[in-house]
Amino acid sequence: MPPPARTNHKLTGMALYVGFDSSTQSLSVTIVEVAGDLRRIVFEHTLVFDDELPGYGTAHGVRVSDDGRTVVAPPAMWADALDRTAGIITDSGLDLSQIRALSGSAQQHGSVYLRAGGETALASLDPSLPLAGQVAPLLSRDTSPVWMDCSTGAECRALAEALGGDAALARLTGSRAYERFTAAQIRKFATRDPEAYARTARIHLVSSFMASLLAGRDAPLEPGDASGMNLMDLAARQWSSAALEATAPDLASRLPPIAESWTTVGELAPYWRRRYGFGPARVIAWTGDNPSSLIGLGLFEPGQLAISLGTSDTVFGPIARPVHDPSGAGHVFGSPAGGYMGLTCFANGSLARERVRDAYALDWGGFSALLERTPAGNGGALMLPWFVPEITPAVAHADMHRRALDAADAARNVRAIVEAQAMAMRLHSRWIVDRVGVIRATGGAAANAQILQVIADVFAAEVVRIASGNSAALGAALRAFHGDRFAAGDPVSWEEAVAGFTDPTPQPHIRPAPSHVAAYATLLREYEAFESRMRSSA
Ligand code: XUL
Numbered sequence: 001m002p003p004p005a006r007t008n009h010k011l012t013g014m015a016l017y018v019g020f021d022s023s024t025q026s027l028s029v030t031i032v033e034v035a036g037d038l039r040r041i042v043f044e045h046t047l048v049f050d051d052e053l054p055g056y057g058t059a060h061g062v063r064v065s066d067d068g069r070t071v072v073a074p075p076a077m078w079a080d081a082l083d084r085t086a087g088i089i090t091d092s093g094l095d096l097s098q099i100r101a102l103s104g105s106a107q108q109h110g111s112v113y114l115r116a117g118g119e120t121a122l123a124s125l126d127p128s129l130p131l132a133g134q135v136a137p138l139l140s141r142d143t144s145p146v147w148m149d150c151s152t153g154a155e156c157r158a159l160a161e162a163l164g165g166d167a168a169l170a171r172l173t174g175s176r177a178y179e180r181f182t183a184a185q186i187r188k189f190a191t192r193d194p195e196a197y198a199r200t201a202r203i204h205l206v207s208s209f210m211a212s213l214l215a216g217r218d219a220p221l222e223p224g225d226a227s228g229m230n231l232m233d234l235a236a237r238q239w240s241s242a243a244l245e246a247t248a249p250d251l252a253s254r255l256p257p258i259a260e261s262w263t264t265v266g267e268l269a270p271y272w273r274r275r276y277g278f279g280p281a282r283v284i285a286w287t288g289d290n291p292s293s294l295i296g297l298g299l300f301e302p303g304q305l306a307i308s309l310g311t312s313d314t315v316f317g318p319i320a321r322p323v324h325d326p327s328g329a330g331h332v333f334g335s336p337a338g339g340y341m342g343l344t345c346f347a348n349g350s351l352a353r354e355r356v357r358d359a360y361a362l363d364w365g366g367f368s369a370l371l372e373r374t375p376a377g378n379g380g381a382l383m384l385p386w387f388v389p390e391i392t393p394a395v396a397h398a399d400m401h402r403r404a405l406d407a408a409d410a411a412r413n414v415r416a417i418v419e420a421q422a423m424a425m426r427l428h429s430r431w432i433v434d435r436v437g438v439i440r441a442t443g444g445a446a447a448n449a450q451i452l453q454v455i456a457d458v459f460a461a462e463v464v465r466i467a468s469g470n471s472a473a474l475g476a477a478l479r480a481f482h483g484d485r486f487a488a489g490d491p492v493s494w495e496e497a498v499a500g501f502t503d504p505t506p507q508p509h510i511r512p513a514p515s516h517v518a519a520y521a522t523l524l525r526e527y528e529a530f531e532s533r534m535r536s537s538a
Helices: 075-090 118-123 131-138 153-162 166-173 182-192 194-198 206-215 241-247 270-276 289-296 350-359 364-373 410-427 449-459 471-487 494-498 514-537
Strands: 015-022 026-035 038-048 071-073 099-106 111-115 200-205 264-267 282-284 305-309 313-319 331-334 340-346 382-384 401-403 438-442 462-465
Touching: 015 075, 015 206, 015 289, 015 471, 026 075, 026 471, 038 075, 071 075, 075 131, 075 206, 075 270, 099 206, 099 289, 099 471, 111 118, 111 182, 111 206, 118 131, 118 200, 118 206, 153 166, 153 182, 153 241, 166 241, 182 194, 182 200, 182 241, 194 200, 200 206, 206 264, 206 282, 282 471, 289 305, 289 313, 289 331, 289 340, 289 471, 289 494, 313 410, 340 410, 350 364, 350 410, 364 410, 364 449, 382 410, 382 514, 401 514, 410 449, 410 514, 438 449, 449 462, 449 514, 471 494
Parallel strands: 015 099, 099 282, 305 438, 438 462
Antiparallel strands: 015 026, 026 038, 111 200, 264 282, 305 313, 313 340, 331 340, 382 401
């Protein structure tokens, strides 16, 4: 059963802004109403790919190769989800003529490959036919490599070598060469399938592909998502010709331009207006899910920190200058508000928590109860939760370890994975901000107060949530509002754009318990040593 849509029908007929989030496992939409100081979310819906679109054969939204290293998803599925979600919005009872602008966010790094003529075809899609069947023939590659892919080690080494080493690449683009980043993925495609690469006229990120579908024309990239490619000169916020040349032949002509994040891509294409009855709303450039969450959580001041607990777990916050993680594990991205953000990403997020939950036949209620029953510090028991190859720290092969932890002890294993994830986040986010007073939590698992308590204790910081469960889709709706006002010549500041949407919820904040903080100060050092020992023995 799809989750029920949430609609607030008592509308005042003022401006509506639509924000999508095309994530790994689902497409969500959040619609906000803005009428002066009255600001509220009027509609939220999530379409889960595996449940609603089983014909695409994905598990958790992706297809994984037998060795677990190649991970792809079909772009036609994302288009299908957008089409169906437009229908669901139409059925919501909202007055579509009040929609002023739409924007979105998408899982980062994934790339979509279009043949020549794709842009013309996008402009003239037939509104009497579903979208997916019209998009499939435009693709020069029917699947997209996504952020979970880790099959491009050789390409990363070649790129780093061509560009003066990993440290130089990080200074230029914000990150050392990463397997999931788009440069390595494009290089792999161009070398392994040169004919299909030659047939490719345009390479989009998932974000700019989805914006192109809405606008019926090629959308630009923007610095938030383009900085996840190892191809953008971070200081100039434009393509680096050296990085492009090191990646694949004639790449410059295949990439869209990079524009400001608040750029209007165009008006909503005739397909959406005729098929669903939308008006001539503006389409604002889409960004990556993490940069979008930065806006949806209202984070603009350096020193603030957010934790997103989703398919991937991420820790991120605004930074004043593009300082780099000395360990090489983190990324500097452009912030969609201008400036920069630091981010550290963990591949073993919600699917790893689910692995432990399922191994002991628990539901989330049972998982939380066990977490509550076990002591902070777990009596010294430790886990390294690398159920799949890990991004941070870099671990090439799935490699789960226990220390002083009985595999049969469900309660301690539950606590061990949550503590491990929190300690890894703390250790690998110091370069973004060393000590933080308040952490904003988002993502599915942020609903779990017991998990947030561990995070509060490990970081010695208060943890707060915002009313919307989906900060990426909310950020997209607020970016639509900001971009619309900018285009209309009546701009609003970012603080004004998010006001009334991103304040912490009044429900009790989660405060660190002093005795737990002391326990983790010791355990953190042990975890760090265990992590580095097991990595070097791998
Ligand atoms: C960030 C990353 C993931 C994806 C997930 O670098 O790879 O957080 O954006 O959607």
